[in-house]
Amino acid sequence: MEGDRVIRTVCPRNCYCTCGMLVTVREGRIVSIEGDPLNPATDGGVCLKGLSYVERISSPDRILTPLRRRLDGEGFDQIGWEEALDGITAGLKELRERHGPQAALFYEGSGNHGALSSLAEVFWNQYGGPTRAHGDLCWPAGLEASRLTYGDNLHNHPVLTRESRFILLWGHNPAETNVHQMRLILDARQQGASLAVIDPRSTDTTDAADIHLQPRPGTDGALALGIAAILEAEGLIDRSFLESTAVGVDPYLERARAFTPGRVAEITGVGVDEIRALAIRYGETRPALLIAGFGLQRHHQAGQTMRAVALLPALTGNIGVRGGGWQYANLASHGLRPPPLPPVPDRETRSFPTSRLGAALLELDDPPVRGAWFEKANPVSQHPRTDRVREALSRLDLLVVVDQFLTDTARMAHYVLPAKTLFEEEDLVTAYWHPYLQLRQKVLDPPGEVRPETEIWRDLCGRFGFDTHWFDGDRRELLRAMLPEGEGNLLERMESEPVVLKGTGEVAWSNRTFPTRSGKIEFRSEEAAELWGVDPLPSWEPLDEGSASTAAELWPLQLLTCKTRERIHSQFGNLDWIRGVDRPRRLDINPADARSRGLADGDRAVVWNDRGRVVIEVHLDHGLREGVVHVIEGRCREDDPWLNLLTDDGITDMNHGATFYECLVEVGRV
């Protein structure tokens, strides 16, 4: 309509797609959101979550003023910024005076991506360096495995998926979690490509597959080594490619040979013929693209598993090839330079692996953690061991949560500060699937009393008498300074299109230069052994808490808590628009497993192990592997289960990840 403004921006969720968006504003309100047709990877699309921002930003549940918990602990009072920041300042000062800066925890999640987040450090570094968490709940083991193997995390431009002849998805469900990738896969399929999926569940992705293997969770490493052995036996290894580009191939193959088809079948619970058929079709068809999701690296042996899987494309000469490749994460857009920050005073930074949040807060001493600040995070829903997390948070003297909604974590806070949405401050957003760097242009002023986090940090710095010059001047100039040397003018280009940074090609590794220690693809990695104390060759052992462990005698079912299309973790599920199309959180269970426990569809069941128990409705899922149960993760509403009461706060073999899928349970009638 006349007078409408259309602004190009980008969805900053922790999601593969990172869609460019065109937002239409009419009379100060957002009336529509469409995909940006100039982003070739997302091709003019967003998903239902991207569309739901229209509701989300003006949701009546949105927090628009600072809140302070009432003295009786029940509920919150709305207060002004002065009062809130005065109270928080006094609390943080007292912590520091009595116990030192490490008595405070600063925790930043991934709920809202943007380069300006780094400005939080301006405050915390001058505060003296708080306690921090390192690692990540989601994907770090796979990142490290990829890096150790190829030297970096890069992959082909997504649109080249269309040129593939054989696509193997491993622990990945793009129909739900990377819907634009699904379009490309369906396009390839329409042109005759075959699709194979390895997933213990049946999903909308496996429905489209020609081959579907359903191994026991945690056995993917054995499956990958077994496939390597079959490829060798069938003469499907690309020796000429490997000769000049790889090291350690022979010891790797020797290791793989121990994983005979019969043994792998026994470990994985998948038939010998099925494994052979997959291996041979993958090895024979070129170009073949292997895309690994995050699902197969949520257990203690994550890194070693991912190394075994990541090597298959190298073994078959599919690296540096259009339509082929190894696809896990593409960090081509991640070349931003953080602004020079104030130094942390001369003291060792104290940090713990993020998965251990609850335990660490309960156990850390000298000084104990007495105060915590969470932004873009909802650990009560998303961290393992909800019992420990809640216990730890309830003991704090000061808990500050910055969020848009009253999440499970925010409900426990002393102070809740309203967070801006993606539309309310300009920022730069990187991606991890397509190569584009995109400008998140500001669309609206924040509503109510909402202030961007950068304003909160500036204000706090002022109250502490810290240097605030980072916040002075134009935000745009700050962003410009983060772009690679000499590329500052990209910012203006990004107003009208997504950009790629210099030196990032369409086909990853086409120059066959690998920035590993040896400069080659590392089948054997001394670096892996040195850094992480693992076998230099990819290896597989049964999981401590796997289907073959002694714990399985008590708790014989493996619980998976997977992602879904209509939520990103604990976000979006509170919205009416989403509720209209989402599915209830139920316990998916194979009918045979249900029958032997006297459970029928729609029954209430209790799911338990030695960590916790959850009551939930049963859903018979004929497509799910026996011995595996599944519930969609993420708690957004009162009626969602507390799944992470059941999951363990373990740490992956590499890079400090979490072990959500190494979780045995038993299920019974209520």
Add this chain to the structure above:
Amino acid sequence: MSRAGFILDLDRCVGCGACVLACRMEKGWSDETPWRRIVPFNLDRVPGGPTWHFSVACHHCEDPACLRACPSGAYERRADGIVVLDGERCLGCRYCEMACPFGAPVFDERSGIMMKCDFCHERVDNGHSPACIAACPVGALIRLTDEDLEATSPASIPGFIDPAGCRPSLRFREPGGNLREKRLEQLRKVLEQ
């Protein structure tokens, strides 16, 4: 001009709901009055049967049951096939709701009249696609072409019936490949049993 109508590619639709939300954004309906819905088939993945998501709205039928049933002449089928409902003339008697075998007209308690997918005729008149079609991220929901209209009928999907003889302008397309055949075969077997 080709006739207004939808093609749903059952091999592509992953039931993501973007079309439903796009419609809601465009038309501003509430929870109780959805103009577009996803009707899932076999979400339990009973062996042998395919799992499908039917994204459905008004089918803009050739011989619309709603129009036939309406006592006040509130329905009109435009020359381009779009079946529109004139809210000004709607009495709120809900005859059309009862007549339409596909549940397209919905009663809005607040205004006391019916509502229905209007094929985004304003967008269409301005040369755009309907909002749901524009939003489908996998290209499963597309605008009907004359070719598809001729080539297939909704009855090619076992179980899809047209009890009132409305002749819906809806087609389920086979995009090529063997996938749909494979799933159809499965479904026929299940229905035969």
